[in-house]
Amino acid sequence: MKKIIFTGLIFGLVIYMVSCKEHDSAGIVTAISNDSLLKRGDYLVMAMGCDDCHSPKKMGPNGPEIDFERRFAGSPAGEQLPPRPANAGRDGWVLFSMDQTVAIGPWGTSYAANISSDSTGVGAWSELNFATAMRKGKFKGLEGARTLVPPMPWQNYRDMSDEDIRAIYLFLKNSKPVKNIVPAYEPPSAPPVTAK
DSSP states (O other): OHHHHHHHHHHHHHHHHHHHHHHHIIIIIHHHHHHHHHHHHHHHHHHTTHHHHHSOEEEETTEEEEOGGGTTOOSOTTOOOOOOOTTTTTSSOOEEOTTSOEEEETTEEEEOOOOSSSTTTTTTOOHHHHHHHHHHOBGGGOTTSOBOOTTOOGGGTTTOOHHHHHHHHHHHHTSOOOOOOOOOOBOOSSOOOOOO
């Protein structure tokens, strides 16, 4: 008789624990999951240095600082760049604009993309578009589009987990929308100058 009661108690306890776990998973984990993903996305964006190129800067007492009013806006439309040397990008050097959103190199002139949540940024992108841009280096995340050019290090991100891609995507989709149509990429006008 004691054995039957003990077995019944154990069985009841197991059923209770399983039902509580399912209840928690169904109710609480979903809410925590989005919050955790946003925090993870924030962490990854900071650790990966996305602001370095995708956020315009303003000059502060210690040098260039992120302009948080235009965070993730990419290279500002209509911004006047200083004159470029004749062989810029073809002479063995890579040049960056003062706010670090424009790069000139042997690949041509690249302008950092708007990755804010605005429709001129990633606001209209699907998670699949975002994953395609990050993993395959495709412009606007579109299959068949041109490959992203330096300094975008998409090759470093191709093996990121689905969860990390989702976290960054969710974080950017929840960022402040900044309307900015980034200038178009400019291919090199001539091949790089080779050393003699």
